[in-house]
Amino acid sequence: xxxxxxxxxxxxxxxxxxxxxxxxxxxxxxxxxxxxxxxxxxxxxxxxxxxxxxxxxxxxxxxxxxxxxxxxxxxxxxxxxxxxxxxxxxxxxxxxxxxxxxxxxxxxxxxxxxxxxxxxxxxxxxxxxxxxxxxxxxxxxxxxxxxxxxxxxxxxxxxxxxxxxxxxxxxxxxxxxxxxxxxxxxxxxxxxxxxxxxxxxxxxxxxxxxxxxxxxxxxxxxxxxxxxxxxxxxxxxxxxxxxxxxxxxxxxxxxxxxxxxxxxxxxxxxxxxxxxxxxxxxxxxxxxxxxxxxxxxxxxxxxxxxxxxxxxxxxxxxxxxxxxxxxxxxxxxxxxxxxxxxxxxxxxxxxxxxxxxxxxxxxxxxxxxxxxxxxxxxxxxxxxxxxxxxxxxxxxxxxxxxxxxxxxxxxxxxxxxxxxxxxxxxxxxx
RNA sequence: GCCCUGGUAGUAUAGUCAGGUCCAGUAUGCCCGGCUGUCACCCGGGCGAUCCCGGGUUCAAAUCCCGGCCAGGGCGCCA
Numbered sequence: 001x002x003x004x005x006x007x008x009x010x011x012x013x014x015x016x017x018x019x020x021x022x023x024x025x026x027x028x029x030x031x032x033x034x035x036x037x038x039x040x041x042x043x044x045x046x047x048x049x050x051x052x053x054x055x056x057x058x059x060x061x062x063x064x065x066x067x068x069x070x071x072x073x074x075x076x077x078x079x080x081x082x083x084x085x086x087x088x089x090x091x092x093x094x095x096x097x098x099x100x101x102x103x104x105x106x107x108x109x110x111x112x113x114x115x116x117x118x119x120x121x122x123x124x125x126x127x128x129x130x131x132x133x134x135x136x137x138x139x140x141x142x143x144x145x146x147x148x149x150x151x152x153x154x155x156x157x158x159x160x161x162x163x164x165x166x167x168x169x170x171x172x173x174x175x176x177x178x179x180x181x182x183x184x185x186x187x188x189x190x191x192x193x194x195x196x197x198x199x200x201x202x203x204x205x206x207x208x209x210x211x212x213x214x215x216x217x218x219x220x221x222x223x224x225x226x227x228x229x230x231x232x233x234x235x236x237x238x239x240x241x242x243x244x245x246x247x248x249x250x251x252x253x254x255x256x257x258x259x260x261x262x263x264x265x266x267x268x269x270x271x272x273x274x275x276x277x278x279x280x281x282x283x284x285x286x287x288x289x290x291x292x293x294x295x296x297x298x299x300x301x302x303x304x305x306x307x308x309x310x311x312x313x314x315x316x317x318x319x320x321x322x323x324x325x326x327x328x329x330x331x332x333x334x335x336x337x338x339x340x341x342x343x344x345x346x347x348x349x350x351x352x353x354x355x356x357x358x359x360x361x362x363x364x365x366x367x368x369x370x371x372x373x374x375x376x377x378x379x380x381x382x383x384x385x386x387x388x389x390x391x392x393x394x395x396x397x398x399x400x401x402x403x404x405x406x407x408x409x410x411x412x413x414x415x416x417x418x419x420x421x422x423x424x425x426x427x428x429x430x
Numbered sequence: 431g432c433c434c435u436g437g438u439a440g441u442a443u444a445g446u447c448a449g450g451u452c453c454a455g456u457a458u459g460c461c462c463g464g465c466u467g468u469c470a471c472c473c474g475g476g477c478g479a480u481c482c483c484g485g486g487u488u489c490a491a492a493u494c495c496c497g498g499c500c501a502g503g504g505c506g507c508c509a
Contacts, residue, residue, distance in 0.1 A: 026469095026470080028467090028468050028469065028470095028471055028472095029468095029471095030465065030466080030467070030468060030471075030472090031464080031465045031466065032465090032466050032467080033466080033467055033468065034468095035467075035468055035469070035471090037469085046468085046469075048467075048468090065460085066459090079467095081467055081468085081469095082467080082468085082469075083468095083469055084469085087467095101440090101459085101460055101461090102440045102441080102459050102460045102478090103440070103441085103459075103460095104440065104441080105440070105441050105442090105459095106440090106441055106442085106458065106459070108470085109441085109442095109458060109459075109470075110442095110457080110458065110470065111441055111442045111443090111457075111458045111459080112441080112442065113441060113442075114441090114442085114501080114502085115501095115502090116500085116501055116502085117441070117442095172507090172508085188509090211508065211509090213507060213508050214431070214507080214508095215506085215507065215508060216431095217503095217504090217505085217506095217508095218502090218503080220507095220508070220509095300509095302505090303504095303505090328509095329509095346509085353509065355509090356509055399509085401509080404509095414502095426499095426500075426501090
């Protein structure tokens with residue numbers, strides 16, 4: 001490749017001969033001038049082509065359309081005429097690749113396109129400033145998570161994505177043929193996290209998971225990514241503390257590293273104060289009932305109730321802990337004094353369920369009981385149960401949905417905005 | 431899986447309730463021409479839609495009815 005200078009860098013090196021390369025955002029073609037708005041990942045600059053100037057190589061027969069990829073050699077100079085104050089005077093212009101016209105939708109125009117249209121041409125939608133802002137912020141969240149958790153001494157591991165049987169019960173799994181056997185796409189790295197934690201003590205993973213539910217909502221996808229941790233010699237309270245600290249760290253990272261992207265999305269980050277309010281499930285139900293909500297102890301909260309609860313609590317983030325066992329998976333540790341409750345928690349942030357976790361059952365006999373209680377057959381979980389028979393410490397963990405976290409941070413109302421290539425009930429391409 | 435709303439040029443929409451005036455209007459895009467520096471340039475001309483698919487009612491359907499597919503919203507399921 002040729003030696004290339006980013007546009008923003010060139011603006012700081014006025015008068016120097018450099019080569020820029022990028023996309024044509026738009027052109028303004030006048031009698032004597034051709035103005036090209038050139039864009040790369042760093043920014044934009046106007047390339048001013050004086051028509052009829054024989055000294056500009058490649059300019060005589062130049063025809064440009066939006067999103068053409070070009071390479072321009074010349075100098076950035078100060079200019080009193082251009083609003084930006086700087087323009088680029090070319091010596092040579094080369095088209096590296098033409099874009100087919102008309103484009104599938106307007107990237108920088110006034111018309112805009114629907115999410116569905118944009119997703120059909122996602123490769124191009126990635127060039128829209130708003131889309132770029134969303135995924136840059138997602139990247140900051142992910143990087144911050146890894147950095148924080150790694151510094152705390154957790155080991156990153158890779159769970160399998162193809163598994164032999166259901167890991168949690170509940171959600172439907174995608175089936176696939178596996179030679180002469182049947183296999184499934186993992187709905188959770190749950191069991192593998194536990195098996196890793198009872199030996200490595202502190203582990204984490206970032207992994208995709210799949211749910212074969214036919215949901216059709218703005219907050220569900222069939223393929224999502226989770227950020228999970230699991231820790232030995234820990235109970236629910238231990239990992240709740242880790243969770244709230246992680247959340248605050250990630251939010252602060254976005255606030256500090258992505259001010260421009262946040263501005264693009266008209267978002268402000270409010271970082272909650274620690275410790276977060278911890279509401280028991282029973283308290284939450286009581287509060288809602290007091291506020292006039294029809295609700296029976298043991299039921300899950302509806303979306304509307306979760307919203308209501310947020311208003312009552314008056315915080316953007318809080319925990320709901322000590323759930324009824326019927327609402328949580330079999331591996332959640334029952335309460336010592338009240339077996340109807342389990343050591344499980346949810347983190348609600350901006351009105352959506354962002355994360356959930358539990359202290360796990362590490363005693364084989366209790367695990368068998370819990371499986372039976374949940375209508376599952378312990379025989380199907382032999383390997384899993386066995387892993388706790390050779391010195392498994394008490395342990396706990398949680399997971400955060402990456403797309404949902406991105407949603408609440410960027411203020412998007414559809415989770416598809418926060419997944420580069422979303423998989424939903426109907427969408428399998430691109 | 432259920433309920434509601436919608437599907438009209440590349441994109442975004444008007445028209446649909448009260449069928450004929452719509453071989454479909456507008457914006458933007460694209461193509462051509464003009465314009466002494468533009469900045470969402472401007473001006474003029476042109477291109478582009480079997481009105482989502484299939485069936486029905488009618489002298490006549492973008493418009494009414496039925497089915498399907500897709501999209502958006504709500505709920506359920508689901509963490």
